[in-house]
Amino acid sequence: MPSDGFRADLSQAFRARIPILYVESYEEHRALAEIAAVARDPELVRTPRALLTWSPTSGLIQPDGTARRGAIDPEDAIVAALRTEEPSVFVFCDLHATLGPAVVRLLRDVAAAFRAGPVPRTLVILAPALHIPHDLERDVSILDFPLPAETDIRALLDRMIDDNVATGRITVTLTSGDRERFAKAALGLTLHEAENAFARAMVDDQVLAPADLAVVHEEKRQAVRKSGLLEFVEPHAGLADVGGLENLKRWLVRRDGTWLDEAAAWGLPAPRGVLITGVPGCGKSLTAKAVSAGWGLPLLRLDMGRVFSGLVGSSEQNMRTAIRAAEATSPCVLWVDEIEKGLAASSGSGDNTGTGARVFGTFLTWLQEKTRPVFVIATANDIDRLPAELLRKGRFDEIFFVDLPTGPERTAIWTVHLSRRLSHPAVAGRLDLSPDLLFELTKLTAGYSGAEIEQGVVAALYDAFAERRPLQRDDLVRAVSNTVPLSVTQAERIAAIRAWASTRAVAATAPEDWDLGAGNGRAVEF
Numbered sequence: 199m200p201s202d203g204f205r206a207d208l209s210q211a212f213r214a215r216i217p218i219l220y221v222e223s224y225e226e227h228r229a230l231a232e233i234a235a236v237a238r239d240p241e242l243v244r245t246p247r248a249l250l251t252w253s254p255t256s257g258l259i260q261p262d263g264t265a266r267r268g269a270i271d272p273e274d275a276i277v278a279a280l281r282t283e284e285p286s287v288f289v290f291c292d293l294h295a296t297l298g299p300a301v302v303r304l305l306r307d308v309a310a311a312f313r314a315g316p317v318p319r320t321l322v323i324l325a326p327a328l329h330i331p332h333d334l335e336r337d338v339s340i341l342d343f344p345l346p347a348e349t350d351i352r353a354l355l356d357r358m359i360d361d362n363v364a365t366g367r368i369t370v371t372l373t374s375g376d377r378e379r380f381a382k383a384a385l386g387l388t389l390h391e392a393e394n395a396f397a398r399a400m401v402d403d404q405v406l407a408p409a410d411l412a413v414v415h416e417e418k419r420q421a422v423r424k425s426g427l428l429e430f431v432e433p434h435a436g437l438a439d440v441g442g443l444e445n446l447k448r449w450l451v452r453r454d455g456t457w458l459d460e461a462a463a464w465g466l467p468a469p470r471g472v473l474i475t476g477v478p479g480c481g482k483s484l485t486a487k488a489v490s491a492g493w494g495l496p497l498l499r500l501d502m503g504r505v506f507s508g509l510v511g512s513s514e515q516n517m518r519t520a521i522r523a524a525e526a527t528s529p530c531v532l533w534v535d536e537i538e539k540g541l542a543a544s545s546g547s548g549d550n551t552g553t554g555a556r557v558f559g560t561f562l563t564w565l566q567e568k569t570r571p572v573f574v575i576a577t578a579n580d581i582d583r584l585p586a587e588l589l590r591k592g593r594f595d596e597i598f599f600v601d602l603p604t605g606p607e608r609t610a611i612w613t614v615h616l617s618r619r620l621s622h623p624a625v626a627g628r629l630d631l632s633p634d635l636l637f638e639l640t641k642l643t644a645g646y647s648g649a650e651i652e653q654g655v656v657a658a659l660y661d662a663f664a665e666r667r668p669l670q671r672d673d674l675v676r677a678v679s680n681t682v683p684l685s686v687t688q689a690e691r692i693a694a695i696r697a698w699a700s701t702r703a704v705a706a707t708a709p710e711d712w713d714l715g716a717g718n719g720r721a722v723e724f
């Protein structure tokens with residue numbers, strides 16, 4: 199249970215006499231309850247401590263519920279804390295908003311006094327946003343407050359149902375299994391958001407039925423979207439829609455189900471994830487999407503550009519928020535598309551505070567140490583920008599290289615894109631997806647990417663549609679002959695990508711699909 203993790207971390211911090219802790223959470227109420235529980239539990243802390251809370255509106259509130267006189271301003275409240283001689287925990291809510299020079303100075307005094315003093319005292323800053331002035335960084339430890347666990351959400355749901363059924367306000371037709379699904383669907387929400395979601399599901403028709411699950415899903419979608427960093431993506435394609443890349447697909451298929459308890463019993467560590475790099479338009483993003491559909495897991499896309507954009511929150515906080523939301527949604531696939539975009543910002547000029555490197559470090563450390571089943575699929579185009587530490591063994595489980603499709607792979611891609619469209623009789627007419635046609639198209643498109651092949655199919659369809667007639671072989675041939683593939687216009691860049699990958703990454707193409715005879719085949723002859 200995640201809150202057990204928090205309790206363990208907190209009691210360790212208390213016992214280690216860390217003077218100032220920073221707990222970042224929107225859920226002030228729940229976090230306060232957890233902090234109080236730890237502070238008072240003799241099993242968790244050797245000496246139980248009194249809990250005092252401060253907020254800008256109420257001042258310093260003592261354990262008996264009364265306000266300490268003369269301790270409304272943050273400076274006065276901190277001085278009061280410094281003068282307290284009993285074992286105590288001072289929780290300062292929203293202190294981050296008032297961190298002026300005087301407060302920072304006082305906090306440094308607190309750090310020195312609480313670290314050395316004979317009586318255990320801790321100051322906890324509890325705030326919805328992480329904001330630590332540079333001068334205080336060394337004195338403050340950050341503690342993660344996880345989103346509610348499934349058991350917490352399930353307890354909330356059961357209580358809401360009991361309350362509303364008792365008063366006759368609603369009818370409930372959920373089995374215990376349905377309740378579990380509701381609780382799981384609300385993972386990743388704060389308790390307050392989950393309560394809103396369940397309430398909405400109940401009030402629309404005074405019935406709580408399995409179909410109301412959609413309301414919870416929608417609420418979660420909104421909550422995730424509000425963060426502006428993560429986005430739920432609806433995968434429309436499965437692995438069967440990815441032509442070629444058999445080596446990569448096999449690797450992925452073999453990891454299906456590794457997040458289940460069953461796999462842990464085999465002693466398998468949860469897979470960390472995979473980095474897919476390669477030539478543009480050859481199926482990197484497509485594969486990332488297809489995996490989640492194949493595994494039946496939700497797909498979350500992390501926008502690295504936004505993490506660093508400064509449009510929402512500080513980049514450090516953004517990264518932590520995103521990681522936490524992904525963990526709360528686990529098991530899931532976290533797709534970090536174009537990871538180098540974040541890197542560009544992290545090493546870019548104008549950033550001389552080291553924030554970028556730190557944020558990226560947070561991601562890498564998490565990648566290595568995460569225990570929750572979040573399968574990371576990162577894709578990258580601009581490999582020159584990838585730092586060595588990202589590529590070190592143990593970060594990702596594997597690094598795959600997606601090259602321009604080989605002959606057999608192009609046949610597979612043509613098949614994927616044509617068979618879907620030709621299933622419509624008005625489009626297909628007498629055109630048959632024969633081996634001869636596929637062979638011809640495959641030969642014509644040496645050096646074309648999957649995206650270019652797809653564009654060829656679409657362009658041919660436009661021609662046929664303009665004349666309201668079935669698609670013909672000539673439409674396809676004309677469409678691809680009229681395009682100059684990227685492998686020609688950007689030959690140098692692609693050669694550089696290949697040279698880089700040949701020593702560092704595993705080919706996504708399976709050996710049996712390699713082009714034989716013509717060197718690497720592409721751009722030359724099929």
Ligand SMILES: Nc1ncnc2c1ncn2[C@@H]1O[C@H](COP(=O)(O)OP(=O)(O)OP(=O)(O)O)[C@@H](O)[C@H]1O
Nearest residue numbers: 440441478479480481482483484579611648649652
């Ligand atoms: N191997 C493939 N099989 C089937 N379709 C493909 C394949 N590769 C590319 N496509 C088609 O091209 C489109 C674009 O591919 P995708 O977005 O996966 O490329 P990418 O490698 O992520 O490129 P970029 O580097 O530009 O992001 C896909 O949506 C798909 O329709």
Ligand SMILES: [Mg+2]
Nearest residue numbers: 482483484577
């Ligand atoms: Mg892509």
